[in-house]
Amino acid sequence: ATLCFQAFLQMCNLPVRVVCRANAEYMSPSGKLPFIHVGNQVVSELGPIVQFVKAKGHSLSDGLDEVQKAEMKAYMELVNNMLLTAELYLQWCDDVTVEEITHPRYGSPYPWPLNRILSYQKQWEVKRKMKAIGWAGKTLEQVLEDVDQCCQALSQRLGTQPYFFNKQPTELDALVFGHLFTILTTQLITDELSEKVKNYSNLTAFCRRIEQQYFEGHDKDSSTIAARSAKRSLLR
Amino acid sequence: MAAPMELSCWGGDWGLPSLHPESLTVMAYAKFSGAPLTVNTISNSWKAPRGDIPVLISEDNVISQPAKILNFLRKQKYNADYELSAKQGADTLAYIALLEEKLLPALLHTFWIEAENYCSVTKPWFASRIAFPLNLYLPGKMSREALNRILLTKGGPPLCSLTEVEAQIYRDAKECLNLLSKRLGTSQFFFGDTPTTLDAFVFGFLAPIYKVCFPRVQLQEHLKQLPNLCRFCDDILTCYFRLSVSGHSPAGQDTADANLQKLTQLVNKESNLIEKMDDNLRKSPQHPPRKLTTLKLAAGGEGGSPLNRLSP
Numbered sequence: 001a002t003l004c005f006q007a008f009l010q011m012c013n014l015p016v017r018v019v020c021r022a023n024a025e026y027m028s029p030s031g032k033l034p035f036i037h038v039g040n041q042v043v044s045e046l047g048p049i050v051q052f053v054k055a056k057g058h059s060l061s062d063g064l065d066e067v068q069k070a071e072m073k074a075y076m077e078l079v080n081n082m083l084l085t086a087e088l089y090l091q092w093c094d095d096v097t098v099e100e101i102t103h104p105r106y107g108s109p110y111p112w113p114l115n116r117i118l119s120y121q122k123q124w125e126v127k128r129k130m131k132a133i134g135w136a137g138k139t140l141e142q143v144l145e146d147v148d149q150c151c152q153a154l155s156q157r158l159g160t161q162p163y164f165f166n167k168q169p170t171e172l173d174a175l176v177f178g179h180l181f182t183i184l185t186t187q188l189i190t191d192e193l194s195e196k197v198k199n200y201s202n203l204t205a206f207c208r209r210i211e212q213q214y215f216e217g218h219d220k221d222s223s224t225i226a227a228r229s230a231k232r233s234l235l236r
Numbered sequence: 237m238a239a240p241m242e243l244s245c246w247g248g249d250w251g252l253p254s255l256h257p258e259s260l261t262v263m264a265y266a267k268f269s270g271a272p273l274t275v276n277t278i279s280n281s282w283k284a285p286r287g288d289i290p291v292l293i294s295e296d297n298v299i300s301q302p303a304k305i306l307n308f309l310r311k312q313k314y315n316a317d318y319e320l321s322a323k324q325g326a327d328t329l330a331y332i333a334l335l336e337e338k339l340l341p342a343l344l345h346t347f348w349i350e351a352e353n354y355c356s357v358t359k360p361w362f363a364s365r366i367a368f369p370l371n372l373y374l375p376g377k378m379s380r381e382a383l384n385r386i387l388l389t390k391g392g393p394p395l396c397s398l399t400e401v402e403a404q405i406y407r408d409a410k411e412c413l414n415l416l417s418k419r420l421g422t423s424q425f426f427f428g429d430t431p432t433t434l435d436a437f438v439f440g441f442l443a444p445i446y447k448v449c450f451p452r453v454q455l456q457e458h459l460k461q462l463p464n465l466c467r468f469c470d471d472i473l474t475c476y477f478r479l480s481v482s483g484h485s486p487a488g489q490d491t492a493d494a495n496l497q498k499l500t501q502l503v504n505k506e507s508n509l510i511e512k513m514d515d516n517l518r519k520s521p522q523h524p525p526r527k528l529t530t531l532k533l534a535a536g537g538e539g540g541s542p543l544n545r546l547s548p
Contacts, residue, residue: 153326
């Protein structure tokens with residue numbers, strides 16, 4: 001998710017510096033990561049940040065008409081609904097991944113036994129949420145199928161265009177880039193999730209294009225590495 | 237020839253074939269794609285609803301969620317999306333996600349959590365369709381599940397109290413309705429002239445909001461300000477649900493017509509009577525009302541003399 005914001009802010013041509021903090025979740029006004037700190041204002045979550053940036057005069061979706069804006073919102077919900085939930089599922093409900101990767105990663109800034117307690121607590125919270133929306137009964141294969149369907153939809157929407165709404169990047173492009181790049185680069189036990197995304201060549205080309213265009217110019221290595229380690233220690 | 241398929245779902249009222257959004261979605265899709273479904277509405281019998289409703293039973297397959305039921309129907313060659321392009325198929329998925337994220341929480345809230353609505357409409361309606369003693373337990377359980385779902389998905393900080401969450405979900409729902417209205421524009425269905433999966437989902441979510449009479453109706457009022465969405469619901473109801481062969485809707489329509497006729501006759505008679513009374517009053521001299529005679533007896537002296545002059 002951090003990457004979505006960076007991409008978005010860089011698409012708006014706003015300079016951004018990424019800082020990693022262990023207590024970032026507590027510093028954020030809504031408890032959710034990431035958040036931006038501008039002057040003496042702190043804003044978190046994609047929706048409010050987009051509005052904040054818009055109020056300051058930068059907006060990526062001004063060129064869209066009403067129907068396109070509706071479509072953009074719908075696709076953003078699709079990404080949130082499917083990709084984000086699938087990522088959460090994989091991190092917290094798939095036992096193998098949980099044991100080997102998530103627990104150590106989430107608990108790493110804290111001493112024993114706090115690290116175990118906090119990660120179990122988070123796992124329990126995520127499982128409750130999955131149950132409420134009906135994903136608890138899903139097997140890994142079904143989740144992967146859903147991700148595949150979502151990627152297929154995104155791929156078909158993107159087609160051969162450079163961005164989702166033709167020439168100009170929008171919030172949707174930032175969001176999709178953030179999620180897909182995370183899936184493609186994060187190391188998990190199995191590569192099935194990233195394989196699903198790699199099946200769609202226009203999506204991988206899209207990610208590479210955005211990475212080159214927006215992250216290479218500014219100190220690419222440090223920012224992407226910082227972003228990746230931010231995700232590692234401060235799970236969304 | 238496909239095996240016979242049976243759908244168990246919640247029944248309807250207020251002109252709808254079902255009150256439950258998911259059941260309505262499946263029924264609408266079946267009508268659009270021409271799938272021959274026998275619909276069994278859950279009524280007061282001992283076949284208590286198990287698990288998720290709606291449930292499709294075909295031979296040995298028991299399928300429960302709307303998305304899975306629709307997939308099954310498509311595999312049986314009942315496909316309403318046949319003419320859609322790949323991009324339109326992708327759009328369908330996106331809009332369905334939008335509905336589930338933005339509109340469903342407010343719908344659940346209106347039905348199951350808003351205290352007045354729940355106590356006066358939802359609970360009695362569902363309880364009357366479930367057998368005792370489940371009817372004491374199941375509506376409460378559905379309400380708790382709805383609340384849980386809303387709080388877990390929307391209730392994270394900084395929205396801590398239920399009222400803030402409610403305000404947010406209704407804002408989202410109204411925005412969603414506006415977006416749907418803009419997307420529909422002036423066309424009859426979302427993708428041209430034939431209804432598709434997306435139309436089934438939108439209808440399933442909108443029709444209960446539109447038709448069910450609740451005491452607290454902010455979402456319904458907002459929906460009524462979007463005439464193209466109202467027209468969309470009405471069109472589907474008249475075209476696809478009135479002509480069903482199930483037996484009750486045409487009969488229902490006839491009795492409704494007959495009732496309407498009787499009512500109009502009564503109203504006409506009454507208005508004639510009122511006119512006559514008006515005429516009589518204007519023509520005749522002013523008679524004092526009867527009560528005053530009793531007052532005269534009670535009041536004593538002063539009331540007496542003017543009345544003596546006037547009484548017939």
